[in-house]
Amino acid sequence: MPTMNIIQAVNSAMSVMMSRDPKVVVFGEDVGYFGGVFRATEGLQRTYGKNRCFDTPISEGGIVGAAIGMGAYGLRPVVEIQFADYIYPAFDQIVSEAARLRYRSAGDFTAPITIRTPYGGGIFGGQTHSQSPEGLFTHVVGLKVVIPSTPYDAKGLLISSIEDGDPVIFLEPKRLYTGPFEGYSEGAVKPWSVHPASEVPEGYYRVPLGQANVVREGADVTVLAYGTMVHVALAATRDSGVDAEVIDLRSLIPLDVETIVNSVNKTGRCVIVHEATRTSGFGAELAAIVQQQCFYNLEVPIERVTGWDTPYPHAFEWKYFPGPARVAEAIRQAVGG
Amino acid sequence: MPTMNIIQAVNSAMSVMMSRDPKVVVFGEDVGYFGGVFRATEGLQRTYGKNRCFDTPISEGGIVGAAIGMGAYGLRPVVEIQFADYIYPAFDQIVSEAARLRYRSAGDFTAPITIRTPYGGGIFGGQTHSQSPEGLFTHVVGLKVVIPSTPYDAKGLLISSIEDGDPVIFLEPKRLYTGPFEGYSEGAVKPWSVHPASEVPEGYYRVPLGQANVVREGADVTVLAYGTMVHVALAATRDSGVDAEVIDLRSLIPLDVETIVNSVNKTGRCVIVHEATRTSGFGAELAAIVQQQCFYNLEVPIERVTGWDTPYPHAFEWKYFPGPARVAEAIRQAVGG
Amino acid sequence: RVPEPPARPGEPVDFSKLKLSDPGSVRRPTVDAAAGSMHDLAYGLIRVLNDDGEAVGPWAPSVSSAVLLDGLRAMMRTRAYDDRMYRAQRQGKTSFYLKCTGEEAIAVAQAFALESKDMLFASYRQQGLLIARGYPILKMMGQVYSNALDPLKGRQMPVMYSSREHGYFTVSGNLGTQFIQAVGWAMASALSADNRIAASWVGDGTTAEGDFHYALTFAAVYRAPVILNVVNNQWAISSFQGIAGGEEATFAARGIGYGLPALRVDGNDFLAVYAATQWAAQRARANLGATLIEHFTYRAEGHSTSDDPTRYRAVDEASKWPLGDPIERLKTHLIKRGDWSQERQEALQDEVTKEIRAIQREAEASGTLGANMTHSPKTMFEDVYQDMDWRLQRQRQEAGF
């Protein structure tokens, strides 16, 4: 089986779907001839032609609005927003339109569109190339929110998202594009090839939306994470020496609440990790659910390890990023260490 | 002292500030000659002239973008977004600009703007005249989020917001504009005149941001609410016969966490009420904070009574609205009834 | 500097400053003419019917009296429908209503000028499209009453219709969003080598939204087969069209900057609207791209049941509108043609009024808003997603359904 990094896996997912289904079209800023600023659409225009993969004006609202119209026609648009930080001009089309079409038309019209966008920090992109806005979209009913953490999941989840009948916000952890980053700002960066989940089938396969992945079984504390932070959580677990159970949510909406609740009921402790700012981040919803469903099994308060409630500061990226040290500390605290 | 409803109180706040400070300008769709679709700016153009209060094109992004520029010039713009449901076209200007100016320019430029907008349901406005998007803004660092529940607070909080150096999203519970609605869809609607908080001074006064209001002291359970739901929570408390402590948050950001924590530590029980959809609503953040800070005093899980995770359905408004019956039931459950 | 409308309440109405081309005076370029060669059309006003009801000039379409009579009937049914629903709202039978009185020619003539397979992305003020396409008025009333007949299951505010079957896209409460969606639909049609085209409508006020700009940009760049209509009815609730920039340039002129052909049409002239729409549709079907059409008309009544226009404009403005009433004008033309008469007009009026009343009785038999004759409340949890997730299942239980 070929090994792929996340860029290649995402590219493969789109290519597989474009060859299987003529209704799949891909567009966005710089995605055509150039293949995208992160090269995720590399070769798609050459292979499938300019009608199926093309550049757009710099108009995120226009990109999503046009995609919605194409979806109403019967196509399955997969659009790229160059950075998640630039998705806000499309917010009205996403929230008021894509998320609402099915409901307001009683199923007469739907928006089977996939919005791909790189999110997260760790590349010295400053406050406008580092944001993690997933929490906002989880509050918008009608949207699905998916975040892979490995090449295998990236391809399988993206295929499921493209085939899904509802609009999906597909957030790609850009810091993981080329390697399983564990959050150590110093030291050599591992390539994906060293990671088993970089073995990705050439062809079609799905990873279903709404199924979390227990990436490490453990007895003493449950760590909930997604995207980049899954790898940081695993590293932190190692560093902490605690027998933590690490769960990769994979999709935030729909959420695999069963896997989460079973784990916390078993461990009695829960640490939630995300890179997004803390207040009203998705960690808040997770904490609210866990305390409500696992209340009588919880032995300590649920803790959140997150980005600080500030914009992402260019020079202090590694003071901002919730790295292995902070996560390990929270894990130790949770087990009363 | 004159009695005012919330529309009159909001109008009075703007009038007082326009007369005190020539830098205060008011604009938005239909706010000029007409005085706003809810009449909140009635008479301001007549009194202060077309340079200080004027109509704008139907362009929420333009309204907020222009306000930011005016703020950079040194004015204090107070803009109206006709319905909170229509704030999304301005989302990029609010999130990427207003909220970030101070930080990204290290204090060189700021956005001392106030964005007024009516929110919430109960007027048969359907899904695009009923939304409660406050949760989204609480996740955006750099913004303040204020929601009054009475005429007295509305005026005092709006004056504080206009004088505040940071951008404030000022959400007005439209169902409370003309009376203290308790959530009973049937039966006579009370006017504000029957409510003590409708006594509003003519002149200048402030209600500080970040101070919650304990509207009912109680021993057995803490009910956290804001806006319309404060009155519903009080009615539900009465109906439930439980000695609940009802807290009106008044401002979500900054949040008066001390008052909340002290109350829950006292009662050991907590019910959170909001009209917004549940998942990732502000209730999630409140639950996450309360379980973390009051863990060892909590006797039962924190429950959220909220709007369902669907758009606001026109015909089923009263099945959607979290009315007194649902809140009372949650209060009873919390005290083990 | 803030623009001011011609007349506020109490001020005299004077429309003499309006520059109106004479009927028949505006040239008609060939359908394949270059956009750059017809900027003058964005400033003139295409008019076909003169004051005597004759069809004059190069834009006079060759259209049979039969079609025009269907159009006349559709406009009259639209107006009668509006009147009934407006009253129903006033009688407390529903929460809201919004008429298109005085603007019927635009939606109706365009529906007749387009193919039934073409896709329509309307605003809330083009109910005439549905009626002209033969959508059952009973269903429309069901939607307005949110009763058991409502195809939208009571989820939407009145007038936010939707019908895939009739090529009518679900109306959005958020102004303008449909404009770029229509362009996307048209792009999809073109890249699927389909010959169906799309059409969309926004009001003068809505042109200030970003979606308007997105639509014109994408339509121009990809040469999408779409007709982009701006219905300039002079008012946006209480703001006159100058607040949207209508005094600095016409709304049709917006198209020039994108290299789009732009037409400006007398929106109260059924034949002019029909002809301009045919021209744009032919152009789109010939893969020559999009056309922007400004329909110059007047909102003869309040914005909706929620406002009182006498608070912000002169009472007699509507009656003084120089371009008359679309139904009257088409009637006069048909009589001039010798295919119609005042008697038949009155008979038709009578018939239409009776028809709509009858439908209303039938609709109300299935309930009005608040009468609890809705779809089952448990449907409120459906269609948020294709499949209901655990949250909604639990919440539906919590709700007791």
Added chain:
Amino acid sequence: RVPEPPARPGEPVDFSKLKLSDPGSVRRPTVDAAAGSMHDLAYGLIRVLNDDGEAVGPWAPSVSSAVLLDGLRAMMRTRAYDDRMYRAQRQGKTSFYLKCTGEEAIAVAQAFALESKDMLFASYRQQGLLIARGYPILKMMGQVYSNALDPLKGRQMPVMYSSREHGYFTVSGNLGTQFIQAVGWAMASALSADNRIAASWVGDGTTAEGDFHYALTFAAVYRAPVILNVVNNQWAISSFQGIAGGEEATFAARGIGYGLPALRVDGNDFLAVYAATQWAAQRARANLGATLIEHFTYRAEGHSTSDDPTRYRAVDEASKWPLGDPIERLKTHLIKRGDWSQERQEALQDEVTKEIRAIQREAEASGTLGANMTHSPKTMFEDVYQDMDWRLQRQRQEAGF
């Protein structure tokens, strides 16, 4: 249909299809001429310098050689600064850099044509404005290195400068947002009876954002004293200007639809940019409102340090650009005037290079990115709000500062 650029890698470059007006051939309307009377200027190209370096035609400004020499020096300092910072990034001394090579005349000439009190809302590619206004290059380098000299305390990516003192609005990473903000600033100035004006810049690609439309709409409606500049450097990262609609109409033509005067200028011609900007500034100060100016130029290098232009455009495109290099052209003109010589040019080049090198040494003495010579990390929690709330105080403690 998707537009294609003139030449992809490997394809021959041919700019002969470009319609370029002859130097001096475009008329100059009076400053108070009606916007509607000058649509032709949106399609022509205002050029002052001819191939011999002479200033010809009605737009030739009366400007002293002293001012032009200051402009020449500012352009040269800008280019030298860009070169040093670009190399510094390549050497790993910072995360990112972005040059304006080939476009220096636009920012520099406009800075000289405006008053120092006028407010500038730039994109990331107008560093020439700051340099022309005498902002310390040492501070600019501090910002690029996020070191202790950085006025922005290391919070922003390189080139996102901000200086209230120099009337330079904090640069946004989100394209286009500054355009409508500039209009708001100008509206504020006008309603405060202040005579300062605003100016803003976006690129050709950015014109597709909603903010562009908001800006033109508000500027037209309120007649705001603002100059709205579109820098058409032919490329938006890998997308040529046709993807933004530049082949259907000029970007200047966008202004016509809003009733704004629109000028199209040779952006590599210092005198033409200077003259057009003066014209627009006089108009704005006379309360005649906004002007849209398209600066026709070429992005001579990559978009930034993050891309490789040879992957999407022909390598020799830059060298074949028919409108030359702004520094070369101004130099030639000054020599023609008899106020300059090749020798002095070389001497100045030498001086500027040395100066920038010296400043760079000084800047790097205060640290480069990653050298931990930043402001205190605890400053990272400041300026989120005017006063730090409890959340940030606690989080700062958690962070250990």
